[in-house]
Amino acid sequence: MILNVEGLQTYIGEFHILQGVYLQVPAGKVTVLLGRNGAGKTTTLRTIMGFLKPRQGKIEFEGQGITGLPAHQVARKGLGYVPEDQAIFSGLTVEENLKIAMRSKNGEGLLEKVVSIFPDLKAAWRKKAGSLSGGQKQMLAMGRGLVTNSRLLLIDEPSKGLAPVVVEKLAEAIKQIKKETTVVLVEQNFNLARAVGDRYYILDDGRTVHSGTMADLAADTSLQQRYLGISLSPH
Numbered sequence: 001m002i003l004n005v006e007g008l009q010t011y012i013g014e015f016h017i018l019q020g021v022y023l024q025v026p027a028g029k030v031t032v033l034l035g036r037n038g039a040g041k042t043t044t045l046r047t048i049m050g051f052l053k054p055r056q057g058k059i060e061f062e063g064q065g066i067t068g069l070p071a072h073q074v075a076r077k078g079l080g081y082v083p084e085d086q087a088i089f090s091g092l093t094v095e096e097n098l099k100i101a102m103r104s105k106n107g108e109g110l111l112e113k114v115v116s117i118f119p120d121l122k123a124a125w126r127k128k129a130g131s132l133s134g135g136q137k138q139m140l141a142m143g144r145g146l147v148t149n150s151r152l153l154l155i156d157e158p159s160k161g162l163a164p165v166v167v168e169k170l171a172e173a174i175k176q177i178k179k180e181t182t183v184v185l186v187e188q189n190f191n192l193a194r195a196v197g198d199r200y201y202i203l204d205d206g207r208t209v210h211s212g213t214m215a216d217l218a219a220d221t222s223l224q225q226r227y228l229g230i231s232l233s234p235h
């Protein structure tokens, strides 16, 4: 397992948000975190990344404890984060946004990789990020995650607010990304989750309540209805 999370408990102020999160994330796969709004998915990613300090529990990355380390140290260990609000610089160009996010000097290869995964970004290379479409902004945010050359990428709800045709492009991109980088994906869009996910965890009320293979979940409509509020025709 590249990431191992055990019994995570996180408070935000006095609110007890995470009350027992357990994750085992295999290398080279996409692990999807599912669950209703407010279940604690974003808080889980923020705790793993070191933006929130857990009150209890442990987090191991590549067998090394990272519990309670600040975010810049967690990033240096090889974890990258693509937040839901995208955190791109509107006044800078696509190129500048990517170069700022780059940690290593030998970045040209990384830029080429980003462009090959997201050809749309090449076309918008010298445009200000603020002028991009919603889909392009999401691609840029993911590109910024990729140029950190992290071995594990945490991606928070990339499909939010995007048209189905753009979500399909993101699915293709995530399939490319997973050839080289392990991914933990928070995703409410079950079609995207199913298209790219190998394994899933369901969070409910700050706890992991179910896990398994994506294929099993796709076949289990009662589980989908119970925790995700969806039902899809199996195909």
Ligand SMILES: Nc1ncnc2c1ncn2[C@@H]1O[C@H](COP(=O)(O)OP(=O)(O)OP(=O)(O)O)[C@@H](O)[C@H]1O
Residues within 6 Å of the ligand: 012, 013, 015, 017, 035, 036, 037, 038, 039, 040, 041, 042, 043, 044
């Ligand atoms: N800064 C905060 N102050 C107080 N409560 C918060 C704060 N941030 C999050 N919460 C609460 O923590 C709970 C978990 O939020 P979180 O964002 O992790 O859920 P989520 O599963 O990612 O849902 P969503 O898809 O809506 O982002 C929610 O009840 C939310 O209201």
